[in-house]
Amino acid sequence: MTRLRADRRRPMTLLRAVVAELRKTATLPASAAATAVAVLGPLGITVLNAFSVRNAIRSGQPGLVAYTSPAEAAFSAAPLGTIGAIILGVVVISSEFTANSPDAGGGRQITATLAATPRRLVVLAAKAVAVVLNVLAAAAITLPACLFVADFVIGDLATPDDLGPTAARAAGAALYWTLTALMALAITVLTRSGVIPLIVLIVNSSLVSVSMVLTHVTTLAYYLPDAAGMRLFADDPLGEFEHALAPLTGGLVMAAWALGFLAVSSAVFTRRDA
Amino acid sequence: MLSISGLTKRHGPRTVLSDVTFQARPGRVTGFLGPNGAGKSSTLRILLGLDRPTAGTALIDGRPYRKLPDPIRAVGSMLDGSGAHRSRTARNHLAWVARAGGVPKRRIDEVLDQVGLAGAGRTRVGKFSLGMGQRLGLAAALLGEPAALVLDEPVNGLDPEGIRWIRGLLRGHADAGGTVLLSSHLMSEVAEITDDLVIIAGGRIVATGPLTEVIAGHATLEEAFFALTGADR
Numbered sequence: 001m002t003r004l005r006a007d008r009r010r011p012m013t014l015l016r017a018v019v020a021e022l023r024k025t026a027t028l029p030a031s032a033a034a035t036a037v038a039v040l041g042p043l044g045i046t047v048l049n050a051f052s053v054r055n056a057i058r059s060g061q062p063g064l065v066a067y068t069s070p071a072e073a074a075f076s077a078a079p080l081g082t083i084g085a086i087i088l089g090v091v092v093i094s095s096e097f098t099a100n101s102p103d104a105g106g107g108r109q110i111t112a113t114l115a116a117t118p119r120r121l122v123v124l125a126a127k128a129v130a131v132v133l134n135v136l137a138a139a140a141i142t143l144p145a146c147l148f149v150a151d152f153v154i155g156d157l158a159t160p161d162d163l164g165p166t167a168a169r170a171a172g173a174a175l176y177w178t179l180t181a182l183m184a185l186a187i188t189v190l191t192r193s194g195v196i197p198l199i200v201l202i203v204n205s206s207l208v209s210v211s212m213v214l215t216h217v218t219t220l221a222y223y224l225p226d227a228a229g230m231r232l233f234a235d236d237p238l239g240e241f242e243h244a245l246a247p248l249t250g251g252l253v254m255a256a257w258a259l260g261f262l263a264v265s266s267a268v269f270t271r272r273d274a
Numbered sequence: 275m276l277s278i279s280g281l282t283k284r285h286g287p288r289t290v291l292s293d294v295t296f297q298a299r300p301g302r303v304t305g306f307l308g309p310n311g312a313g314k315s316s317t318l319r320i321l322l323g324l325d326r327p328t329a330g331t332a333l334i335d336g337r338p339y340r341k342l343p344d345p346i347r348a349v350g351s352m353l354d355g356s357g358a359h360r361s362r363t364a365r366n367h368l369a370w371v372a373r374a375g376g377v378p379k380r381r382i383d384e385v386l387d388q389v390g391l392a393g394a395g396r397t398r399v400g401k402f403s404l405g406m407g408q409r410l411g412l413a414a415a416l417l418g419e420p421a422a423l424v425l426d427e428p429v430n431g432l433d434p435e436g437i438r439w440i441r442g443l444l445r446g447h448a449d450a451g452g453t454v455l456l457s458s459h460l461m462s463e464v465a466e467i468t469d470d471l472v473i474i475a476g477g478r479i480v481a482t483g484p485l486t487e488v489i490a491g492h493a494t495l496e497e498a499f500f501a502l503t504g505a506d507r
Contacts (some may be wrong), residue, residue: 012376020374027366028359095359100399100407107354107407111324112367112414115351116374118323118340273325 017117017126021092025130030091038084038138038177039145045077046146050153057157066238070150071161071169074143075233078173079205081142085135085177086201089184092127094194110274120270124189128182128262135181139174172232172247179258180205183225186261189269219243222250225261229254275299276321276422276455281330283316289477290316294330296472296482298455300421303448305468305485306457309503313477314457315353318426321455322351334422346375350415351424355407357414360400364391364410367399368417377418385413390439404431412440422453429463441467465495475503 025031050073056064067073096110117123147166151158180201187197204210205226214221221227222243228250236244245253281294291313298304308314319325321332323339334342334349342348358367368382386392389409394402402410408431415423423444429437444454444467458464464471471488473481480502481488485495492498 016376017374020370023366023370023373024362027362027370029361098359100355100358100360107357107411109357109359111353112357112371113374114324115322115357116346116371118342118345271326273319 013117013119014122014125017122018129020116021126021130022133024095025088025092025134028091028095030095031088031134034084034087034091035134035138036084037087038081038135039142041080041084042074042077042142042146043149045080046074046150047153049073049076050150054154054157057154067159067235068154068157069159069161070154071147071166072235073150073154074146075169075173075235077146078143078176078233081139081173081177082180082205083202084138085181086184086205087198088134089131089181090188090194090197090201092131093185093188094192094197097192114274121266124262124266124269128185131181131185132178135178136174139170139177143170143173168247169233169235172229172251175251176229176232176254179229179254180226182258183261186258186265189265215241215243223253225254225257228257275335276304276424276453277331277333277336278317278321279331279333281317281320281332282328283313283320283325283477284328291320291327291477294474294477294479296479298422298453299470300453301448301451302469303444303454303456303467304470304472305464306455306472306474307461307464307499308457308459308474310459312474312503314459314474315426316477317474318351318353318424318455318457321424322349322353324353344376344418346371346377346420347418348420349422349424350418350420352408352411352415352428353426355404356399356402356410358399358407358410361398363396363398364402364413365395367410368414371414372417375418381417381419385416388416389413405433405436408432409436412443421451423447423455425454425456427458428456429458429460437463461496461499471495473499473502 050070053065053068053073056062057068062068096113097108099106099108113123184197184201188194191197209226211221211224211227215227222245228245231244231247231250276298279295281291283291294313294317306314316325320327321339332338339345339349358364364386365382368385372379372382386395389412391406391409391413394406399410408428412428415425428440432440448454468485471481471483471485472479489495489498492501
């Protein structure tokens with residue numbers, strides 16, 4: 001009887017926890033910064049890309065740019081959105097473990113979080129849901145805006161894009177951001193501090209991708225988390241990545257990585273002293 | 275009723291708690307007294323489900339904290355200050371706690387008012403003094419109108435007026451039938467507030483019972499404390 005009652009409450013506890021996590025995210029300046037990076041970053045790069053395409057075409061030298069399609073100008077800016085997603089995934093966890101100054105008691109928010117929601121899997125699931133909703137919302141604004149801006153800047157000079165494949169790439173980019181954010185969240189559960197995951201993940205997705213370096217050694221490196229999903233949104237106009245996984249396969253492999261990371265972090269988070 | 279029974283906690287080779295057993299009863303203020311590092315916080319962290327014991331149980335009306343359906347409506351707690359992120363405002367902190375705990379929104383203003391932070395609800399927690407942080411922590415503890423309060427060093431950083439205020443608050447809570455368990459290393463404060471006393475030293479309980487019984491045979495609580503903990507060397 002009591003058992004039954006407890007089980008009935010569980011979905012409500014999760015719903016409450018999700019709403020609480022959404023509120024936390026909305027009122028944390030660091031997550032606002034993450035959203036700003038995810039929205040404004042790709043838009044800015046898209047504008048730059050689109051102008052260089054337009055200038056190259058207008059000057060009669062389209063060979064100077066790798067592509068002349070607006071979609072390409074927009075999707076090659078998508079890695080900036082990945083960085084925003086990484087920041088969001090990291091800060092949602094690291095903010096729980098940031099200690100207040102000793103002058104204010106030196107406490108950490110995780111104490112308050114677990115006092116209100118002692119079931120740790122519920123806490124982690126609620127955080128994952130909040131991150132997914134935030135990333136998808138950012139993608140829903142950013143990607144159409146980037147496509148629109150690129151199309152507007154390049155205008156009639158563009159190589160036209162087909163709607164179907166472009167929409168699929170937009171969905172793919174949103175999925176890539178979401179899965180990356182979930183992996184960043186899971187890794188930060190293990191480290192608790194956000195510093196190392198932020199540095200490693202941002203460098204890896206902007207300056208040097210370790211996976212892409214390794215693809216020169218073995219094509220198996222295309223199965224690594226960040227490389228697996230690259231074709232979700234990235235075309236290969238120069239034919240550099242012929243061994244990259246196809247979008248569907250790559251997306252599934254990347255999703256499997258994200259689930260794996262989440263499984264490990266759940267196991268650690270439920271067993272570890274807070 | 276809070277029942278702690280046979281609690282042992284080891285961190286590798288180090289034993290932090292050994293066989294800690296005591297109760298905190300409704301209608302009473304129970305003071306949990308011990309030197310820094312004696313195991314007070316470890317005991318309270320286990321009671322609140324934050325850390326796992328190596329052995330033993332810590333129950334709230336017969337259930338572990340993690341199994342309580344609405345934990346913050348049963349137990350209000352404060353450990354290490356407010357537990358609020360420094361870049362969030364006091365009101366926003368209480369708002370998510372209320373959401374997560376299933377507590378109606380109107381309670382946010384009520385508790386801010388009750389702890390004397392009505393004017394600071396829109397201030398970022400990073401700008402709070404230690405005393406304000408303690409008051410915010412208490413506000414969060416009181417949010418769910420819980421029957422039991424578990425407070426780690428609640429008078430830390432409070433000014434004399436604040437100490438007087440919290441004494442009245444805790445007394446009122448116990449007199450209304452609530453349970454209060456508070457830890458402290460400040461003997462004079464504990465002597466003023468508590469009905470029952472639990473003294474811990476080196477991870478072991480060295481005395482439990484009504485304040486008068488524990489002090490019996492000594493001039494003051496302070497003398498009793500040093501005699502019992504053997505810290506007066």
